[in-house]
Structures are given as structure tokens and as C-alpha cells.
Amino acid sequence: MIRLYAEQLDAKLQESLGRCYFLFGNEPLLLQESQSCIRSCAQNQQFEEHVSITLDATTDWYAIFSLCRERSLFARRQTLLLILPENGLQAPMGDKLLELISLLHEDLLLIVRGNKLTRSLENSRWFKALSAQAVLVRCITPEQEELSHWVANRAKSMHLTLDDVVCQTLCYYYENNLLALAQVLERLSLIYPDGYLTLPRVKGTLNDSAHFTPFHWVDAAIAGRNKRAMRILWHLQIESAQPALLLRSMQHEVLQLLTFKRNLHAVPIGRLFDRHKVWQNRRPLLTLALERLTFSQLRKAVALMVHIELALKQDYDYSIWSNLNALALLLCGNTLPTGALDD
Template identity: 35%
Template sequence: MIKINADQITTKLGSPYYLLLGNDPYLQYYSQSQLKTAFKQAGFNEQLTFSIDNQTDWQPIYDCCHAMNLFSTNTLIFLDFGENTINTATSSKLNSLSEILNPDIALIISLTKITKTQENAVWYKKLSDNLVVVNCTTPDTALLPQWIKNHLQQKQIVVEPEAIDLLCYYYEGNLLALTQIIEQLKLLYTNQTITYDQVESNINDSAIFTPYHWIDAMVAHKTKRATHILQQLKMNDFEPLILLRIIQRELILIINLKKGLSSKPLKQTFDEYKIWQNKRAMYTNYLNRNDIKDLFSTLALLTEIEISLKHDNQLRVWDALSALTMQFMGLNKC
């Protein structure tokens, strides 16, 4: 088995089986396009797509593995699960499919995610020797700069380093818009180094964020990023009450962590509350910066905002959320 990122797919063409994992629409589309073109060039002229859900009739899929086409014996089967996951029933169907695959059949499976249990399934183990697993997950804030650099290199475009940071800021989470602006810049500034000012004059704010990006930015004390994300959530008409619920859960978690540290070692406390390893340093720094009184004060402010919102829908709730953001990060303390 080989595991690669989507932008490496052109270096790993030629395998009969591919598993595209992740829910980034651009990376899924890019990977599928590259593979379908490569398989067509390899003589797989018959390319059949099946959308998979609990109602799918698998018999036509099985028939493809037995039938001989008059014009081509090579067939590419593409199984698109969309947002659906593999359950016991579909895993059993995949097991049966894996038993009848032959050298004239290539297979692409598109999934948003796969569990450890599914990686132990018969079909996964059966394919694994010839399987390429392609990571189609949207690059996070730490990985995005390198992704942009790789993409620019592939397109033979040179951009000033500061301009890459600008692209990250405005297009995080939206690779489709990001690749489109890069193509636009390539057309506008052919065969030249693209400057920060040239990028700035052509961009628009197309970043896609979730409330959890906002939470992480606040915990990491990234003021500019937290403010930017909150503005994007506002522009996308995100429900303020849901944001309040999410930050309430986060505050209660942090308060419990702070209380736990008074009587237990840090690792034990983190283990108890199932804090991911890659976030422990961030939480440690936050807990060291804020005392329990400040945390309760922030929780009290959150409660006031929620009560006011429920009594007055015209409340300037986004201004209140901005103030809450600052207080959460230890700024503008009451």
C-alpha cells in the first residue's frame, strides 16, 4: 500500500486500485480527473461510475467484472460514496467485489473517511498490495503554505513569499477559489515574479471556516486570525446561538481542565478529558495564561450575551461575540 497526498497523484499513476479519502471537493475532483485521464490513456476506455448508498443495487457492479466488452476488455469502475460512510452491509458488498476483480478491472473508491475497523475488512486487505490511498483532506493552516508552494511549482509560477501568506489568509479552506485565483494571476502576470501588491489587488476573502477554527485560534491566542474567522462566520450568516453553545462547551472543558490540574498531573488530566495529542501544547499554554477566575468571568459574559439574545433578536450580537473573543483570549478582561 502506498499513501500519498492528492498533489502527488501524477507521480503514482499505474496502480489498478485507488482509494480517495477526504471531503475536499477540489482535491477529490482533481484526483478523479487525473486518474480517469490516466486510465483512459492506458486503454481503460469503458469507465463506469456508481453512486453508493444503502439502496444501491450491486449486481450491475458485479456484472461489470464478468462481462466482456466487444471493443475493450479493460474497465474502470468508480464507486462514489459521496458523504456516505461504509457500514456493515456495504463492507460486505465490497468484500464480494474484491473477490471477483481481475487484471482487466481497475477500481477507484471515493470516501470522506475510513475507520480502523474498516481497514481490517476483507476488501481492504485484499486490495492493499496494489492500493494507492490518496489524501483528499483540506490542508489545515499549518500545511496550507507548503501546499500552495507545491501547487505554484507544478504550475511554474513564482510568487513572493509574503504573497503566499496573503493567499493563505484569504483562501484557507477553499482550495477551489484558491486555485482559481492562482490561474487568474498566472494569466495576468505571465512569465514574471508575482508580487505581494499584485496578489493583494486581485484577491477577495473566500476562506471557509468552521466554529472550531475560531475556537482553536482563540485557544492559541491568535488574535488576528480569531477576529478574521469570526468575521467570516458572520458573513456566512452562521447562527450566533450555535456559536455560543460551542464556545460554552469549550469553556466548560477548559474550566474542568484547570480544576483537574490542581490535583492531578497534566498528562493524566488531558487523558481523562481525551485531549488530542496535537492540541495539548496549545491547551497547556492557554491554561498557564489564564486563571480560574478569568475563565468564570468569560463564562458569565457568555451567559449574559445568550440571555440578551433570547430577549432581543435585534441585539448587536456580533459585536458582543467580538468582545467575547477578546476576553476569551485574556484581552479586555472584566
């Protein structure tokens, strides 16, 4: 199976059009653009009909199978887009997909789209059966470190010229919101036909449309980035995030760090990560956190989290946000504010 990132898809399509495409990821813009890109290329090769079906418990599989069997001298070439359920595939649906594979032919191009590619999905029979002839396109929202590269490539494809300052400014205002970022670049290209984007030109069109999850906040605190942690928490409060969810996310991370810290003298860090099934991409972050954070800081963080949880259960009018901010600052290496643990 060929594996690509969304920004590599167009170049691959210029080489050849595949028979099957898997589009997986959490980024709606990249999923939609990848889908459109494939269909546009297929259109140029006489795939004139495009069918989209969202799979669920009521899906008419007989109609899908009939569509695949319609192959005659006068039948049009078709693309078939199957959108997988957000909550995952049930076994009967996997069996139907396996049956569908036996009906595929050269006049039918299959596109399978889903939000998350899990290991169990990759190990399923229908997925393995399609893998030999499939192209997997990863449509993942770029992380903060990768976003500037995405912006630069996007601007280049639109014949826009911008310097590092403009690029970083756009990344700051639109982190984790690619749709808004793409829209502002489109708007700037219309306002300034010469394509030169300077900071004075860009500033007037910007809105702080960044979007964050509780996991972004946890990672910022664990990494010791206090300004970023404060900004993310402010965004989460504005977006009416659930404080209890933020607290649970931080509890899991801090308790895990405390467990690692207690066992470092006896067990190598790599083995601890393996034992607790820590993802490879999180290991560098946690390793640095373990080097930076002391037992005292982690214990104080646990005490503050206990205080916050008890307060939440006993007082429904309790304002949690200042203590969540104190918790993040504590993990960033700041002194716990006076009275943070007072009732």
C-alpha cells in the first residue's frame, strides 16, 4: 500500500490514478480537498458519475452491490465514496465490505473515508484485502511545529509571497483551524492581487480563530510552556470546555509521570514506556518532563488536583479556571500561588 500525506496527493495523482483510496484523519478540510482532488482527476479519465454513501446500521448494501454490478458497454465509469461511521465499524459491516471488494472492477474507483485509522481497522480482513491496490492518504491537522510548513506550501500554491514573520503570525492566529486559515489566505489573495503579504497588510484581516483541545493544554503544561498553557486555557474557557474533562486529562498525565519518577531508579525509562504502552511520539515529551519536574512539584500538583476535584463536587458555583491555571503554572515550574489550596 502506498502511504501519503494530503499535500503529496496531487503530485501522485499527476503520475497515475489508483483504483482505491483510503482517506483517514481528523482534519475536515484535508479530507474534503483530498476527496475533491481524486474525483477531479477521475473526471479527467471519464469517471463521470460520483456516488457518496455514509455507512450506518440502515445502509442498503443490496443497492451498493447492484451499483457495482452495473457494468455494460453503455455504463458510465463511477467513483464510489464510502464514509465510515465515526464510532467505528461493527463486524457485520466489515463482512459487507469484504463482499463488496469481490465486485470491484476497473470502471469503479473506490474511496473509503474515515476519521481515525486504528490498528484494529488496519488488521481487518477487508482493509488488508484492499491494501495491495490502495493509496492511503493521511489527512491530519498539522501540529504547531509543522504548521508553518503547511502555510508556506499553501501560500506558494496560491502564488502568494510571505516572510517568516507573516507565516508565524498566521500560525498563531489560526492554529488547529485549517479551514479558517485557508479562507484568510484566499481573502488576502483577492485583496492583494500582487500576492505580496506583509505584516501591515495581513494584520487588518486577522481574527484569533485558533482552536485547542484539553490535550493541547496538558502537553503545553507538561512541556513547561507557561505562556502557551495560559493561552490555550483561555481559549478553552471561551469555548465553554468542560473543566472536569481538563482535570481528568491532567490527572492521567501527572499520575503517570509520578509513577515513572518513582520507578526510574530500578527500571530503564524505555522499559517503563513499553510497560505502560506510551506512544512513540509522546516519549520525548515525557522524558523531558521527567528530567525537569521534581517529586515535590508532582506531589503538589496531585494535591492541587485533589483540592479542585473536591471543590467541584461540594460547590457547584465553584470557579475552577484560576486553579486550573495555577495547576498548569505549577507544572511549568512556577511557585504555587498563595491560597491556591485554601477552601
